[in-house]
Amino acid sequence: SDRYSLLILPGDGIGPEVMAEVVKVIDWFAANRGMEFDVSHDLVGGAAYDAHGAPLSDATMARAQAVDAVLLGAVGGPKYDALDFSVKPERGLLRLRKEMDLFANLRPAQCFDALADFSSLKREVVAGLDILIVRELTSGIYFGEPRGIHSDDNNPDNEGGRVGINTQRYTSGEIRRVARSAFELARKRGNRVCSMEKANVMESGILWREEVTWVHQQEYPDVELSHMYADNGAMQLVRNPRQFDVIVTDNLFGDILSDAAAMLTGSLGMLPSASLGAPMANGRPKALYEPVHGSAPDIAGQGMANPIACILSFAMALRYSFGELAAADALEAAVERVLADGVRTADLMTPEGGRPVGTAEMGDRIVAAL
């Protein structure tokens, strides 16, 4: 069979703990399903800064470019808050996204039935929620030039004498390719795409709307397309999130709206993500998989973090990088079975819920359920 190469970047905080459980899952598929994985490990974020003075070394970057899929845990923590912008842990993640050209960030927001009561929203508003946010990940205000903080001393009206600048810049090509990803994904789901921008205020939003519409008319007329201003989108996500199927939006709106959507589900410790780029020579897309949650420094090192988001990120790798659809389904089903059996990490417990399991036990239970 094919060999699958993986680079594991556990990162900071709870990253290493949850990634250890993913390794158990990888080993299970290797031992029991005849898959062959070439797994290597490296540093990213604060851990890389501590070792090399940079949140991603050139050597790690080169390895990430060469593998089929990168699995990332989480980056950041209070220890690194005072670092200069250019070497903050986040810059390691942003460099991976940019240099691997991972333009389509897939963030499913699913409400797991066993956990619907964890949402701050009413059960009847979120039960069965299953939406997919496709966020543009390599352009927009995250990367546009010019950017920086400059002195503005010649401006007598500017108390403080500085100015901070960032640039939102989108080309039509950048918009079209992520729109295509969204339409393709919609065809495999509910066949509906809602595109969000602020075309009433921003010219880059007008271009966004026009290019998404063009791709729709030329290539995906069978998919239902609607447009919504991003502020209304935030409202509608809170009011009635199940009205959506696939949402496509830019880097910055996607950052905020996908976090809001994730929180709707009440299952932040459960949500995976995939960041995909163009196909490589072997036909597989450039790819990075990571949980939506952060490094959670407050609980790091205590063995209590929930590894499910990271494990489900590996399920996305099985699906989108390796085409192992049956294996991906089996892994997701194993997670659901363990939850249905009442196995819960601390974040999934109500006060009267009994004894929580730790990170390692949750991983073991999921492997056993496979």
Add this chain to the structure above:
Amino acid sequence: SDRYSLLILPGDGIGPEVMAEVVKVIDWFAANRGMEFDVSHDLVGGAAYDAHGAPLSDATMARAQAVDAVLLGAVGGPKYDALDFSVKPERGLLRLRKEMDLFANLRPAQCFDALADFSSLKREVVAGLDILIVRELTSGIYFGEPRGIHSDDNNPDNEGGRVGINTQRYTSGEIRRVARSAFELARKRGNRVCSMEKANVMESGILWREEVTWVHQQEYPDVELSHMYADNGAMQLVRNPRQFDVIVTDNLFGDILSDAAAMLTGSLGMLPSASLGAPMANGRPKALYEPVHGSAPDIAGQGMANPIACILSFAMALRYSFGELAAADALEAAVERVLADGVRTADLMTPEGGRPVGTAEMGDRIVAAL
């Protein structure tokens, strides 16, 4: 007593209907509390475009500059969707904000006890919610240059051949003045400010954080200040909105986060806003008041819109422009009393809720309760 000058701009959609009820309230205060109002009326948005070919005429702009307070209904509607960006209804509103230099947009998100069950969030998460979002309103990506859509024909990688650009630009002075507004307001409430940006990704966010911190240390050390990334802010607003007192953030984040916060309350038809600038010669701030809801074209002209958000916007005018604190309190209390009596417009009804009142009857009941 003083005379108070008001310019009423009802605008589009339900704007004229809800504003008619505000006029009743103004008349009541004139007749019964010895206040003297100079009230004039004019056009904004699509209504102004229909009359003058521009969403705000120069003459209207000059009148807005000369009055104590502008009351605005709502702008926009499907009839104007195809108009060129430069004459869209929204441009009229943005011109008012910019030329009047209304840098501090106050958006309270309150959950009215009688209406807590309307929220899509659980009652225990939103009951008693009372937060205030202070949004910077005259700068940032809404107004920064360069901006526009250009051809990018020399770039062979850009399928489509265009590029859309907007610029996020903040001066330290712009950040400091809105931070001061937030700290001042916090002192009259819970004495806590949370500032939101993306300082982990945007240099303008770093400047934002540094300048807010500077104002805090120099001038408001007695107020509690915290910082949060805007994506986490969106999450926390959904998870546990009552953790906040005053939130201060930039124009674009404020647009999105305040709409999400408004929707949390379940009372979109109830929420007012104030946009304040620098003091004029008479000591009153430049000011514009408007409901948070939009022009609601689907129900316009049917006499069923909820006028409370617009009436409460006038209460904010009484408080912030005229210093009529007792009158503002009385008007807010009248609204609460009418709600407590079970009087409901259609948007505030559950299916089994009985007969809704229309726009005019709701206005009459509030006047009667005064």
